[in-house]
Amino acid sequence: MADLSGKVALVTGAGSGIGFDLAAELARQGARVVLGDVAGAERAAARIGAEAALGVQMDVTDAGQVAAAVEAARSRFGGLDIVVNNAGLFTNITRASFADLPLDEWERVFAVNVTGVLHIVRAAWPLLKRSGAGRVINITSATVFSAPPMMLHYVATKGALTAMTRSMAREMGADGITVNAVAPGYTLSEGVLARSAGAEDPQQERARNARAIKRDQVPGDLTGAVAFLAGDAAGFITGQTLVVDGGAVMH
Numbered sequence: 331m332a333d334l335s336g337k338v339a340l341v342t343g344a345g346s347g348i349g350f351d352l353a354a355e356l357a358r359q360g361a362r363v364v365l366g367d368v369a370g371a372e373r374a375a376a377r378i379g380a381e382a383a384l385g386v387q388m389d390v391t392d393a394g395q396v397a398a399a400v401e402a403a404r405s406r407f408g409g410l411d412i413v414v415n416n417a418g419l420f421t422n423i424t425r426a427s428f429a430d431l432p433l434d435e436w437e438r439v440f441a442v443n444v445t446g447v448l449h450i451v452r453a454a455w456p457l458l459k460r461s462g463a464g465r466v467i468n469i470t471s472a473t474v475f476s477a478p479p480m481m482l483h484y485v486a487t488k489g490a491l492t493a494m495t496r497s498m499a500r501e502m503g504a505d506g507i508t509v510n511a512v513a514p515g516y517t518l519s520e521g522v523l524a525r526s527a528g529a530e531d532p533q534q535e536r537a538r539n540a541r542a543i544k545r546d547q548v549p550g551d552l553t554g555a556v557a558f559l560a561g562d563a564a565g566f567i568t569g570q571t572l573v574v575d576g577g578a579v580m581h
């Protein structure tokens with residue numbers, strides 16, 4: 331157990347999917363949590379409970395809305411210690427060869443998966459500095475290592491976020507802030523299940539077969555890694571990427 335009592339966390343994209351499970355786990359470990367999402371944030375926070383959770387409707391591509399979510403953490407819970415950058419476009423992206431990917435789709439995925447994180451860390455930095463033990467956890471992807479075809483825009487954004495994790499770790503270390511990445515494998519999140527609409531996506535079987543541990547990955551497989559990186563025990567770990575995928579890729 332990572333004791334997160336007294337800590338305040340902001341989890342983006344927490345209205346559903348992996349983000350909700352991460353927010354619920356941080357709350358279970360004692361943190362008070364702001365759940366930010368373009369949709370369903372208030373409903374998701376209500377599932378955790380009003381004492382420990384606040385839902386804020388926000389789009390990570392909008393710097394003003396991001397600043398308002400960070401301010402909500404301060405005014406409701408008194409500060410901010412942990413940021414989990416989970417919001418990302420994955421389940422609804424266009425799958426196509428790099429040769430055919432529409433440029434506006436490329437830019438849309440970068441706006442959320444990369445620039446959105448920049449907005450969040452810029453807005454959160456003053457409060458993370460004040461915390462004295464700030465934590466930034468970026469949800470990247472094992473695709474950075476496995477390099478699947480037909481999703482160059484997505485893999486490129488997660489590669490950029492991996493590089494940002496390292497550079498931000500160097501810049502923020504002087505303030506006692508750690509910055510790490512958790513890289514999930516193919517995970518049966520709400521979005522993934524909705525896209526496959528009951529039938530098994532061929533990617534699911536490929537993912538299972540590629541793993542050392544041959545089973546499907548679920549959001550609950552990621553919660554322990556994120557809670558650990560958020561806690562005091564991980565205070566001397568920074569700039570790292572922890573792949574959580576049942577041992578498909580190893581680095």
Ligand SMILES: NC(=O)c1ccc[n+]([C@@H]2O[C@H](COP(=O)([O-])OP(=O)(O)OC[C@H]3O[C@@H](n4cnc5c(N)ncnc54)[C@H](O)[C@@H]3O)[C@@H](O)[C@H]2O)c1
Nearest residue numbers: 343346347348368389390416417418420471516517519521
């Ligand atoms: N599911 C997987 O197989 C998998 C694998 C590796 C990495 N990931 C990463 O994990 C994260 C969560 O994935 P998921 O499968 O739960 O996705 P999902 O589509 O189920 O959920 C994503 C959440 O982010 C929110 N969101 C989207 N755009 C947003 C924006 N502009 N501002 C704020 N919120 C926004 C959505 O409303 C949704 O609640 C993503 O960053 C994804 O890239 C997922």
